[in-house]
Amino acid sequence: MSLGFIVIHxxxxxxxxFYEFFLRLHQSLxxxxxxxxxxxxxxxxxxxxxxxxxxxxxxxxxxxxxGGLLLFRNGVxxxxxxxxxxxxxxxxxxxxxxxxxxxxxxxxxxxxxxQHINIWIPSLGVRSLMQTxxxxxxxxxxxxxxxxxxxxxxxxxxxxxxxxxxxxxxxHSSGLGRVLFTGPHGISMPVDGxxxxxxxxxxxxxxxQLLLLERLVQGALAHEARARRIRLV
Numbered sequence: 466m467s468l469g470f471i472v473i474h475x476x477x478x479x480x481x482x483f484y485e486f487f488l489r490l491h492q493s494l495x496x497x498x499x500x501x502x503x504x505x506x507x508x509x510x511x512x513x514x515x516x517x518x519x520x521x522x523x524x525x526x527x528x529x530x531x532g533g534l535l536l537f538r539n540g541v542x543x544x545x546x547x548x549x550x551x552x553x554x555x556x557x558x559x560x561x562x563x564x565x566x567x568x569x570x571x572x573x574x575x576x577x578x579x580q581h582i583n584i585w586i587p588s589l590g591v592r593s594l595m596q597t598x599x600x601x602x603x604x605x606x607x608x609x610x611x612x613x614x615x616x617x618x619x620x621x622x623x624x625x626x627x628x629x630x631x632x633x634x635x636x637h638s639s640g641l642g643r644v645l646f647t648g649p650h651g652i653s654m655p656v657d658g659x660x661x662x663x664x665x666x667x668x669x670x671x672x673x674q675l676l677l678l679e680r681l682v683q684g685a686l687a688h689e690a691r692a693r694r695i696r697l698v
Contacts, residue, residue: 531647538574539645545571549586549641550612554631563669564624564631566615568644573609575649576602578680579673582613582648588641589626596623601673602649607683613646618669656681657690664697 499520540546550569554562568584583597604614619628630639656662656677666674678697684690 535645535647538572538647540571546643547571547646549638549644551635551637552627552631552639552641553635553637554628554633556633560625560628561619562628564617564619564628566617566627568613568615568646570611570613573611574613575609576605576613577649577653578602578605578676580649580651580653582615582646582650584615585645586627586641587643587645589623589630597647598623599650601676603672603676605676605679607680616669616672656692657684660691660693662692662695664695666697 535541547568547570549566551565551567553565553567579601581599581601583599585597600615600617602613603616604610604612617624617627619625630641632639654677657680662681664674664678674697678695681690681692681695685692
């Protein structure tokens, strides 16, 4: 039953509309499945002690690896943590207008379009301490970057709180301070080897498409991509 619920609420329209609820429910159901498996494994089929040790060992090793990678990329051990360098909204924009956030890194990071990062900003409030959100990185230079730009659509709760802290003057951070991130996540699409490219996007889905388009154009000018004709709808 838990697995069935995970499949149903992972349906993209539901996941996008209720992301925070989806995330917590997904984690709870995954934990319930793990506990159910441990309770229902017959001792004659597999000695429970060995199963518990293998499960706990896998979890601890994975947690240690992910935690170490998080601390290393965010400079926690060297006290060189990334910060919110700018959070900007255009003057006169309405409550649904996007917010541009710039994250300043202490160590250069390589981003390939259309990869994304998960960010955690504890200064947004107590409820934000347990909330991370994925956003596509809109800045791409083809080299390692010390600043990452994000274009965020305000929808509910967390993103609305973030928009309320945005400034109408470029260059201000609104005191958000430290930020943690994981990533980059996702794979880079191998578009350089195609001569004819057809791209379709709507709404904020245009962001990753524009990054791929910029990569194609720069690659074609540098004779590193085979693109001869590109159509974007």
